[in-house]
Amino acid sequence: MNSDIEKVLYSQDQLNQRMDEMATELNQKYQGQEPIVVPVLNGAMIFASDMIKRLTFNLTIDPIKASSYAGAHSTGQVKIVQDLKSDVKNRPVIFMEDIIDTGRTLKALTEEMKLRGAKSVEVVAMLDKPAIRVVDFHADYYGFQVPDAFLVGYGLDYNGLYRNLPYIGVLKHEIYA
Template identity: 50%
Template sequence: MISKDIQKVLISEDQIEERCEELAKEIENDYNAKGEIPIIVGLLKGSVPFMAELIKRFTFACEIDFMSVSSYDGTESIGDVRIDKDMDLSCKGRSVLIVEDIVDTGRTLKEVKKLLLRKGAKDVKVVSLLDKPERRVVDIEAEYTGFPVPNEFVVGYGLDYNQKYRNLPYIGILKPEVYQ
């Protein structure tokens, strides 16, 4: 039972679903106003539950793709961003919406945005389920954010510790004894 490792539920499943509804409307309104439909790009693996919850609420026909990027080893951001799987679709001349589970140090997002712009993306925006501004080491913000979170080790709804806890239907704070 993985829930025994959770110190506290920070954001409930109902809160996440409600916020996804609001974010989807805001995103759709913004892109409709520009007359564009973005390529929705999920950053694997953490974004999958959030991306699934978000895109099922869009009423426009959207294309989705994935990238796998890494910059973590256990609990620490190592600063070196590695592209393990690039997009299959071309982003040249297109708007791209990156779906991220959490903006932490910001290193990963900054590098991914730079890469997509170098490949000719018209613009690159970010929607992130969580934002942890206390940990930011580069100047970057998501255009759309679900929830700010404190500087605690959070898991669930796609976020993991050593590939575990992604399947929790909520965001919880992991007990320190689990990762120390």
């Protein structure tokens, strides 16, 4: 598995340090509130789990599963595969996402939560890849801005593989070409 990686972009230590910084900001902002934290499955489960452990305010966790990818490419269509069980009306919603690339998925999900009456909607992403953005969307908090490369590890996958790598790396081109 490690031999399929061209280079490591962010080590576990670098990821931890950046999550500590983001958690400090979130803890200040949401103290005294009870947001619904929404991990976007499957990719964000590792990041969201590690972030949630750093949060010191009351919260509800309610994952959502949305899909817009087939293999290595975005289909351009966002589909909610598993919806929330919580009523978001008058509650702050915090999406936790592994990576924002085209922006379609998170834009669609944030618009949906606003339609459902969420008090506010914010996005916390481990990675932001603006080079391939196709819609006007920006995370409220993000760990690192990354180049246009095929990234895996720490929840990011290629056909379901590599999510369990403890770092974020660039997948060798010949693996997904």
